Amino acid sequence: MSYCKNCGHKISEEQQFCPECGKQVEAESIPPMVGNEAPQPALKGMSRKTKMLTISAAAIAALTFGAYYMVNKTMTSPSAVVDNFIEAVQKQDVKTVKKIVNEGQIELKANEKQVQQFLTYVKDNPQVLASMSDELKEEVSLYETQGNTVQTDEVNSSYAQLKLDGKKWVLFDHYTIRVQPAYVEVTSNLEKADVYIDNQKVDTIKNADESQTVGPFLPGEHEMKLSTKGDYGTVEMKQTIESTDSDEAISADFDWGDHYVSLYSDYFDGTVFVNGKSTGKTVEELGYIGPVNLDGSVEVHAERKFGSKTKKTPAITLEGDIVEAELYFSMSDDFDDVSTEVDASDSIDEETDIEDAVRSHYNYITSDSFASAHDLFSSSRKSKVDLSDWKKGLQANISDNVTNIEVLDVDGNEARAYVEMTSYDDNNDGTHLVQEWEGYWSLVKEDGEWKLDSADLEKVDSRVE
Template identity: 30%
Template sequence: MSYKFCTECGTKVEKQYRVCTNCGKQFANVQDTYDQRQSDIAVGGIPSPNFQEIKETPGNNTRSTKQTSRSKKLYLTVGVILVVLLFGGYYLGSTLTSKETVIQKFEEALQEQDTTVLVGVVDTTDPNLKITKKSLFPFLSYIEDQPQNLTFSGLEKMRFVSIHPSGKKWLFFDRYKIYIKPFYPVISVNFDGTEIIINNKKVGKINRGEAKTFGPYLIGEYRLKAVYKGKYATIDKEEVIDPHSITGKKMEVNLTLPENYLSIYSDREDAFLYVNGKNTYQRVGEMDRFGPVVFDASITIHAETEINGNVIKSNETTLVDEDFRDIGLLFNYQKENTPVESSNVTTEEELSSTEVVATEEDLSSINVEAEVKKIRTEYNEINRVQKDFTTNKQGRNFTQYINENGIIKKIVKHENGLTTEYYFWDDGSLFFIFTTTAKPLENRYYFKNNHMIRWIDSNERKIDVNSSKVNQTFKDWENYWVNQILSSID
């Protein structure tokens, strides 16, 4: 038996077959064999018994071709889908993690004050600071008041924020975060045991002369408050941090509390000081200064001493004027003394308590010490009732205090933020001037009928107003300062 091989699939097939028994491929010599057989039949021949007629089945070939085509299309489709998914996924991943997307989320979250989104897109370079909704509030509070800065670029120009890679996402894509600037406030105070409060939260205590570091905090709006609780007063000071003033990682803040101390004197230095009716067991003559105190009329002071077995009480002074801290606590009695002549410049101890001088021909000889005591009592009384006076401000540096009868009792004048002058009147007559400078240097001028009878200079010396030098100084005062003030009242 002879065989042949299919040229399509290579299958071994008996030679008499017209088509391949495997793939259905029609052989080229089929027609010749068929024609020979038909010729043999026509002449009365008999077909060869070995010739097996194979009927061609058209459907087999068509079905096989369709299956091949479908497989190719399937593979192609799957390949295209995989390519699309691959490139689409990469594009989507890179888009979701890009700088532009992170900045857009950041700006939208700022507009909506959405702390949930912000926690996911912001960070800080300080490992000691954890980003939470609460830690973001000061930053958001400041931004809310600065609508022109609700953009990343605006905040970046102010050096409040920056953007940097923060690891990988899905192994392939750079992950970006916006970093908010951190800072540490370094706070110092001027009282021991001062409590520090930052944005209504107590964070610790500081002593005088030390600087303590707090934080870290995200850059933003912060209220720093120092509170000192003393025996006689609670003093506080608050300062709001401007984010623009934070130039480095550390920011020095000096919370200097008002040093509300009093200078107290008396004609009996052995007298005890009383505060709101309670004995402090401190003698007036032994106190360098007293305080700190507050000037809200909550504190009243006086002195008590014993004379001839009797306890006597000085005048009382209620603290209402923070600009006037020189308080005299005097007793209503007079000592018998022999007048002595005064020198040109004398100390407190050298000058007797009954100094007699005459500064003008129309003034009779007067007891200067007695007049000074009266003057001190009067200006203390004016300060005590000052809260009931009507104030009349003439500019930011000039204030008049007027009583219920419309009479000016006191004038306060500020000069260049360095010098303060206090003028006191009684029955239309100037009786006392007190001046203080920033050093401080203090001068006290006592008047009788608008004429100076005593001058206590910044060295606590009593100056004889009869000396030629003082007379010239007095004339300068009278012709310029006093007359200027009096003319301003008219």
């Protein structure tokens, strides 16, 4: 048996060419092995360059295997991914957690504010981190023992889940952390309200009183806000919601009832004004206003014409727990300033006496007791209005019907009252002249009794019946 001088391959005696390298076989053969020395044909016949290349390739292979082992162990293995995540959460490392969370999410992309809220929630609730860590380590054990055959539903993760997500850099299995997103069931008795979570708009309420799923968002404590643009400005309601590992769904119920204020008045035909601007509707037509903010930013009052003058009610500020705005024209001081304060019970008695004086005057006219009606005039008015002449002007009168009377103010011995009255006169042809009057009577107190002093009445309607 001989050997090829070129490559050292064994050659039988009958072979003329080397079956390995194709070199022609020379007659001289390689001397036989001496003692225990073994032939080294593979390297002996190599050039220096070939030897260096062979050694370099072996070294590169060894380094590559070592690098693969280290990368897999410290960066891409299930335990490495979980350890990096838990460490970042413990250190409150917002940027690292944000990167890990968004890499494993398909439902949402969290911003730094949301991640910070998540980390704050975990920090304030240590049991959350403990539970999350235990669950993830349990999943690491499954992947290490079962490999890629692990079913994603084998671990009931409350907060986070380890998932195999394809390959990384071609060679390595890619594992991600999927933080379980939270959702909330929102119910609102007002539709078309915009839904915000942590001041970020996420949805709009479509139907009133119907539950609507809103999300996703990261677990933790969040501020949920509903905002609607009403006729009287933008109104907002807020609630704090918190996701937990409970099986119960998160729910938020928004009732806008507290943002509606009923309207009441002694004259329901008065026009309602909000922040000085007319609504174009009466107290009766509106019934209530809302939704409105009850933070003192809204004022409401009513206006109504009494004869030739317009009277305003005091403005009511809508704030606190107000449920009804009482728009009383009788409380207005638009006409005269009241400088003398009187006891409430005395004031009521005075108002009753004033009303009685006005009503009695017209009742006496209706019953043709003209002298008694004239006697209810003040001494000043009597000096100007002669009884006989005044009586002649009332001969056709059938009745004077006072339909409304309101004492506007009382100041010592002077008072002012608003009166609405309908008079009926005989036309001597079987018909009646009906006239409606509105205006004011000024009264003075003489000898302890209220007397009619001067009138400012206007005819607002006239018809024949």
